[in-house]
Amino acid sequence: MSNTIVVTGAAGFIGSHLCGLLLEKGSSVIGIDNFITGSKSNLEELEANKNFSFVGADICNLGKIDADVSQIYNLASPASPIDYQQLPLETLDAGSAGVKNMLELAREKNAVFLQASTSEIYGDPLEHPQRESYFGNVNPIGERSCYNEAKRFAEALVMAYNRKHKMQTRIARIFNTHGPRMRANDGRVIPNFITQALAGKPITVYGKGEQTRSFCYVSDLIAGLYALINSSYSFPVNIGNPTEVTILQLAEKIKSLTDSNSEIVFKPLPKDDPIRRKPDISLARKELRWEPKVDWEEGLKKTIEWFKGNC
Ligand SMILES: NC(=O)c1ccc[n+]([C@@H]2O[C@H](COP(=O)([O-])OP(=O)(O)OC[C@H]3O[C@@H](n4cnc5c(N)ncnc54)[C@H](O)[C@@H]3O)[C@@H](O)[C@H]2O)c1
CATH class of the missing domain: 3.90.25.10 (UDP-galactose 4-epimerase, domain 1)
Structure with missing residues (x-):
C-alpha cells in the first residue's frame, strides 16, 4: 500500500506541524495550500525533506494528483475569527466545494479521509462539557456562521460520502489549539x-x-489527528484539552x-x-487511546x- 499522505492547509499553523509529524513517521507527504491565510515560511523546514512535495492550489479548484495516496487530511480553511470574517465566501467555498473535491480525490484514490472540523459546530453550547452527541446551538446567520455552518455542512458531506460510497472517513472536532507558527495578528x-x-x-x-476556553498544545492535537485517521472510528471525535x-x-x-x-x-x-467551551474527550480516550500530555502552563x-x- 502507498505510504503517501496528502495534507491540505499544509502552510498553515496546524497543517505544517502535522506534515512534520508524518515525515518523522516515515511517510511521503504532499502538502496543498493556496496561502490565503498560511505562509511560505511555515513550509521552510518541510521543504528541506526529500519526502515532502508541495502543490500551490485552491482545494476548490485542484488539478490532478498523480501519486497513489493512502490518506488525506483536509485542513484547508480560514480558521481564526478575523480571517473567516474577512473571507466569508472563501470560507464557505472551502467548507463545501473544497471538501467535496477532496472527498472525490479520496474516493478516486481509495484513501482514508479526515476532515478537520471544529468545536465551533457546537456554537454557544447549552450542554457542558460538550460531547459528540450534542447537536449544538448555532446562529445560522450570525457573523461566525460562515465558518460554523461551513464546518457543519462539511460534516454532513463527509457522512454522506461515508454512507453512500462506503468510504473510510474521519471527523476531528478540534478545540482551541496553540503553539509555534500561530500568527501574532490572527485575532485568537x-x-x-x-x-x-x-x-x-x-x-x-x-x-x-x-x-471559559480549553487550550490544547499543538503536539497533542496532531497526535490526536494521527490516532484518529489510523483508527477505524468514522463518527466525530472531540480532540482538545479538557482543562x-x-x-x-x-x-x-x-x-x-x-x-x-x-x-x-x-x-x-x-x-x-x-x-x-470544554471538550468531553471520553470518546477519544476510549476509541483512540489518546489524551493530551502537555499541561496548560507547560504549553x-x-x-x-x-x-x-x-x-
Ligand atoms: N487552530 C485551532 O485552534 C483550530 C480549532 C478548530 C479547528 N481548526 C481547523 O483546523 C484547520 C487548520 O487551522 P489552522 O489553525 O492551522 O489555520 P491556518 O489559517 O493557520 O491554516 C489553514 C490553511 O489552509 C489554507 N487554505 C485555506 N483555504 C484554502 C483553500 N481553499 N485551498 C487551499 N488552502 C487553503 C490557508 O492558506 C492556511 O495555510 C482548519 O480547518 C480549522 O478550521 C483549528
Missing part, C-alpha cells in the same frame, strides 16, 4: 495576550473574562509567565462569543518562547 486569544504582554501593552479581555480556564485566568497566567507589567483591561464582548511557556523570537 493566546497570540493576542502574549503579544500584548511581551510589548507591555494593555491585555484586552472581552466582557468580564468569565467566559477549562476563564479568559481572565488566562490573561493573568500569561502576564505572570512573561513577567509583564501590562495592565489587564476590559472591552465589550463580541457577538455570538461562546460563554463556555503556554512553549508558545511564549516562540513568540519571543518571532513577533
Whole structure:
C-alpha cells in the first residue's frame, strides 16, 4: 500500500506541524495550500525533506494528483475569527466545494479521509462539557456562521460520502489549539495576550473574562489527528484539552509567565462569543487511546518562547 499522505492547509499553523509529524513517521507527504491565510515560511523546514512535495492550489479548484495516496487530511480553511470574517465566501467555498473535491480525490484514490472540523459546530453550547452527541446551538446567520455552518455542512458531506460510497472517513472536532507558527495578528486569544504582554501593552479581555476556553498544545492535537485517521472510528471525535480556564485566568497566567507589567483591561464582548467551551474527550480516550500530555502552563511557556523570537 502507498505510504503517501496528502495534507491540505499544509502552510498553515496546524497543517505544517502535522506534515512534520508524518515525515518523522516515515511517510511521503504532499502538502496543498493556496496561502490565503498560511505562509511560505511555515513550509521552510518541510521543504528541506526529500519526502515532502508541495502543490500551490485552491482545494476548490485542484488539478490532478498523480501519486497513489493512502490518506488525506483536509485542513484547508480560514480558521481564526478575523480571517473567516474577512473571507466569508472563501470560507464557505472551502467548507463545501473544497471538501467535496477532496472527498472525490479520496474516493478516486481509495484513501482514508479526515476532515478537520471544529468545536465551533457546537456554537454557544447549552450542554457542558460538550460531547459528540450534542447537536449544538448555532446562529445560522450570525457573523461566525460562515465558518460554523461551513464546518457543519462539511460534516454532513463527509457522512454522506461515508454512507453512500462506503468510504473510510474521519471527523476531528478540534478545540482551541496553540503553539509555534500561530500568527501574532490572527485575532485568537493566546497570540493576542502574549503579544500584548511581551510589548507591555494593555491585555484586552472581552466582557468580564468569565467566559471559559480549553487550550490544547499543538503536539497533542496532531497526535490526536494521527490516532484518529489510523483508527477505524468514522463518527466525530472531540480532540482538545479538557482543562477549562476563564479568559481572565488566562490573561493573568500569561502576564505572570512573561513577567509583564501590562495592565489587564476590559472591552465589550463580541457577538455570538461562546460563554463556555470544554471538550468531553471520553470518546477519544476510549476509541483512540489518546489524551493530551502537555499541561496548560507547560504549553503556554512553549508558545511564549516562540513568540519571543518571532513577533
Ligand atoms: N487552530 C485551532 O485552534 C483550530 C480549532 C478548530 C479547528 N481548526 C481547523 O483546523 C484547520 C487548520 O487551522 P489552522 O489553525 O492551522 O489555520 P491556518 O489559517 O493557520 O491554516 C489553514 C490553511 O489552509 C489554507 N487554505 C485555506 N483555504 C484554502 C483553500 N481553499 N485551498 C487551499 N488552502 C487553503 C490557508 O492558506 C492556511 O495555510 C482548519 O480547518 C480549522 O478550521 C483549528
